[in-house]
Amino acid sequence: MSAPQATARPRPARWGIRSAGLALALGCAFGLAACAPEPGEEPAPSASATSTPSSPVEETESPEPTPEPTKAPLAAPVTIPACGALITAQQATELGEPRYVELDADTTAQLARVVREGALGPAANAALDAATELRACSWGVPGSDSLTHLFVAVLEPGVQQELRAALDASDFTKGREGEATSYGLSVDSPIQRTTQWYLFAGDVWVAEVGRPEHRFAGAALTALEAANTAAPAGG
Numbered sequence: 001m002s003a004p005q006a007t008a009r010p011r012p013a014r015w016g017i018r019s020a021g022l023a024l025a026l027g028c029a030f031g032l033a034a035c036a037p038e039p040g041e042e043p044a045p046s047a048s049a050t051s052t053p054s055s056p057v058e059e060t061e062s063p064e065p066t067p068e069p070t071k072a073p074l075a076a077p078v079t080i081p082a083c084g085a086l087i088t089a090q091q092a093t094e095l096g097e098p099r100y101v102e103l104d105a106d107t108t109a110q111l112a113r114v115v116r117e118g119a120l121g122p123a124a125n126a127a128l129d130a131a132t133e134l135r136a137c138s139w140g141v142p143g144s145d146s147l148t149h150l151f152v153a154v155l156e157p158g159v160q161q162e163l164r165a166a167l168d169a170s171d172f173t174k175g176r177e178g179e180a181t182s183y184g185l186s187v188d189s190p191i192q193r194t195t196q197w198y199l200f201a202g203d204v205w206v207a208e209v210g211r212p213e214h215r216f217a218g219a220a221l222t223a224l225e226a227a228n229t230a231a232p233a234g235g
Contacts, residue, residue: 074202074228076132078154081227083108083137086152086220092139096148096214099141108138111149115209119196123166127205130159139216145192148210150220154203164200172198177218186213201225 080086083102092100103111116125128134131153140147155163164181168174172183180201186193195213199206199221206224208217 074204074225076154076156076203078133078202078204078224079227080133080135080152080154081223083135083150085227086135086137086150086223087139087216091216091219095216095219096139097141097146100139100146100148101142103138103140103142103147108136108149111138111147112136112151115149115151119194119209120207121166121170123163124207127155127159127163128153128207131155131205137220145211148208148214148216150216151205151207152220152224153205153207155205157203160200160203160205163205167198172196180218180221 128151133154135152138149167183172185175182177199180199183198186195192211194211197208197217199217201221206217206221
């Protein structure tokens with residue numbers, strides 16, 4: 001009788017972070033509250049007052065509220081702002097480190113290749129290849145291994161479904177960040193912890209790979225929503 005076959009488990013390297021190779025490669029690459037009126041005496045009736053008590057406060061018509069901008073559902077077509085608008089210089093130092101700066105286009109392109117080859121799995125790379133809109137951005141401390149790389153992509157529904165199905169079957173932890181669906185995975189290496197953090201909102205996918213973890217993706221998604229907010233009609 002033949003021996004029973006072992007059940008295969010998903011390998012973290014398939015969808016997760018290939019920590020050792022990636023670490024070396026990255027190192028080389030670079031309320032409002034309503035106020036109730038205070039109680040007080042009723043005003044004295046005027047000379048023309050009758051036996052019917054008058055209202056202490058004359059009612060006036062409330063002005064029509066100013067319509068607020070309509071929050072876009074981030075459905076394609078989506079405009080992706082420039083990297084400096086997704087994460088401002090001030091946000092980069094607040095979310096990252098005091099010396100964090102936006103990296104130049106050549107460095108960002110190099111980091112994009114390193115991240116795709118060393119961190120992202122087949123499903124994530126296939127989604128990037130199929131994106132209808134795509135922007136790559138990176139920030140870091142020059143001369144150090146502290147950096148954050150973002151991919152901001154617009155995906156067709158079928159492409160996103162395939163990617164999320166792969167993530168659901170992986171070691172990524174699924175959760176929520178505001179109205180977005182999140183997936184996160186961190187791996188420790190002898191050099192430093194590397195984190196992947198994905199946010200999905202509407203047709204948009206923001207993919208962050210950072211060392212150490214800084215969470216730029218949420219701020220970038222907020223900027224993306226603001227850039228695609230519709231002005232109120234007749235405003």
